[in-house]
Amino acid sequence: MKEPISSKDLATLIQAISEPAISLSLDIRRAGLLEHVLGQQGNLNVQGEAQQKLDVLADEAFIRAFQSCGIVCAIASEENDDYLAFPSDAGLNGEYVVLFDPLDGSSNIDVNVSIGTIFSVYRRISPKGTMPDLNDMLQPGTEQVFAGYVLYGSSTMLVYTTGNGVDGYTLDPVKEQFMLSHETMRMPENGRIYSMNEGNIQECEQGLVRYIQYCQSRENQTGMPYSGRYIGSLVADFHRNLIKGGIYIYPEVPASPQGRLRLLYECNPLAWIAEQAGGLATTGRKRILEISPTSLHQRAPYYVGSKWMVEKAMAFLA
Ligand code: AFP
Numbered sequence: 562m563k564e565p566i567s568s569k570d571l572a573t574l575i576q577a578i579s580e581p582a583i584s585l586s587l588d589i590r591r592a593g594l595l596e597h598v599l600g601q602q603g604n605l606n607v608q609g610e611a612q613q614k615l616d617v618l619a620d621e622a623f624i625r626a627f628q629s630c631g632i633v634c635a636i637a638s639e640e641n642d643d644y645l646a647f648p649s650d651a652g653l654n655g656e657y658v659v660l661f662d663p664l665d666g667s668s669n670i671d672v673n674v675s676i677g678t679i680f681s682v683y684r685r686i687s688p689k690g691t692m693p694d695l696n697d698m699l700q701p702g703t704e705q706v707f708a709g710y711v712l713y714g715s716s717t718m719l720v721y722t723t724g725n726g727v728d729g730y731t732l733d734p735v736k737e738q739f740m741l742s743h744e745t746m747r748m749p750e751n752g753r754i755y756s757m758n759e760g761n762i763q764e765c766e767q768g769l770v771r772y773i774q775y776c777q778s779r780e781n782q783t784g785m786p787y788s789g790r791y792i793g794s795l796v797a798d799f800h801r802n803l804i805k806g807g808i809y810i811y812p813e814v815p816a817s818p819q820g821r822l823r824l825l826y827e828c829n830p831l832a833w834i835a836e837q838a839g840g841l842a843t844t845g846r847k848r849i850l851e852i853s854p855t856s857l858h859q860r861a862p863y864y865v866g867s868k869w870m871v872e873k874a875m876a877f878l879a
Contacts (some may be wrong), residue, residue: 566682566706566723570632570656574682574707577630579719581622582678583737585664586717588615590734592670615670616640619663619678630762633657634685635693635856639826644857648695654689657682657699657706662826665710675714677796681830682707698857702829702850709834710796720746720800722837727803748840751869752806753787756798761814769812769845772877782869795822797832799865803838808866809875812845820844820862824854828861842869845878 566574592615601613601645620640628647634655637644639662647655661680669676685697689787709721717732719739729743755776762773776787790807792798798809811822822828831848832842842849842865852861864871 563686563704563706563724565725566684567584571707571723573630573632573659574659575721576679577678578593578623578633578709578711579739581626582618582711582717582719583732583739584622585615585619585678585791586711586713586732587734588618589676589713590672592673603785612640613664613667613670616664616667623627623661623678623680624747627659630652631655633659634689635659635697636661637661637698637825639823639858641763644693644695644698648692653691656684656689658693659661660698660825660829662823665796665827666792669792669794674794675712675792675797676794677713677800678711679796679827679830680703680707680709681825681833695857698825700852701825702832705829705833705850708830712796712800714797714800718742718800720803720834722834724833724837727834727838746803746838748803748835748838749867750839751782751809752867753781753783753808754790754800754802754805755786755787755810756789756802756807756872757810757812758791758793759789761812761816764814764816765812766878768878769810769874772874775873775877785873794833795803795805795827795831799835802866803834803840804868806870808864808870810874811863812863817860819860822860822863824849824852824861825857828863828865831865839868840866841868843871845875 630650632655635646635658637660666676683700712718718731727746730739731742828849835842844862845864
């Protein structure tokens with residue numbers, strides 16, 4: 562049985578996440594006025610995607626915060642090719658590794674649409690005092706001890722779990738503090754929202770095509786077509802479905818044969834939040850949290866959301 566994170570370590574990590582998140586939130590609010598915030602950096606990241614200036618700023622800010630918090634020995638981020646170990650004394654003795662997507666949905670930055678940060682924390686496997694290694698980073702999602710996201714939406718929220726339910730905190734921009742606003746969040750067991758990039762539907766497997774037809778028909782439990790909602794920022798789509806009930810799908814498609822989403826930075830942390838709130842997260846066939854990762858930037862097909870909706874989609878795939 563996994564030992565829960567101590568409240569002292571949790572407080573240290575929340576502080577490490579909150580500081581850059583609050584500063585980013587303030588920058589995002591003024592994005593159109595700040596030259597260093599809008600637009601592309603001119604590089605491609607390891608996934609071959611164009612990096613936005615804010616991707617790079619956010620990545621650097623979170624790395625600095627984790628490095629200086631004194632209990633993290635290594636990080637891996639969606640924006641970097643390899644993991645980064647912190648070789649100082651404090652770093653080598655750090656008990657945790659953090660995997661994160663500094664700015665999810667970054668193609669939405671320039672058009673003033675919600676974006677997010679996603680993080681996932683594990684206890685290291687290698688002994689303290691030694692250099693952390695790749696095995697520390699490649700743990701199944703069941704081993705997470707702390708995971709969550711920051712949503713930079715119409716308000717900024719921090720939502721997290723340590724394995725004992727899910728709580729949401731809203732940023733008070735005057736006090737520059739996250740305040741508990743959504744205690745013990747529960748995802749409705751069923752819903753009437755489906756979220757998927759339907760531009761891909763003709764390239765999807767038949768089971769999924771039929772599930773989407775079912776969502777659009779009067780045959781579902783509501784007797785009415787579901788609403789289609791797709792922001793294109795996973796954190797924002799997930800957060801809406803967490804509150805209202807719904808399903809988010811990113812399947813295998815020819816352009817992304819393993820799906821588009823990254824298992825370690827995106828799927829695992831949100832899968833744990835979903836399960837802790839009463840929802841489900843699968844590849845369409847198997848539980849996300851039980852996948853043993855083999856590489857840092859591994860992708861996975863993703864079906865996440867209200868329990869009955871994910872089960873129904875899986876029945877169509879089967
Ligand atoms: P970006 O961070 O590159 O914008 O990717 C966002 C994302 O990983 C996820 O947040 C979205 O739900 C998904 O990709 C959008 O992908 P499509 O544009 O293929 O629908």
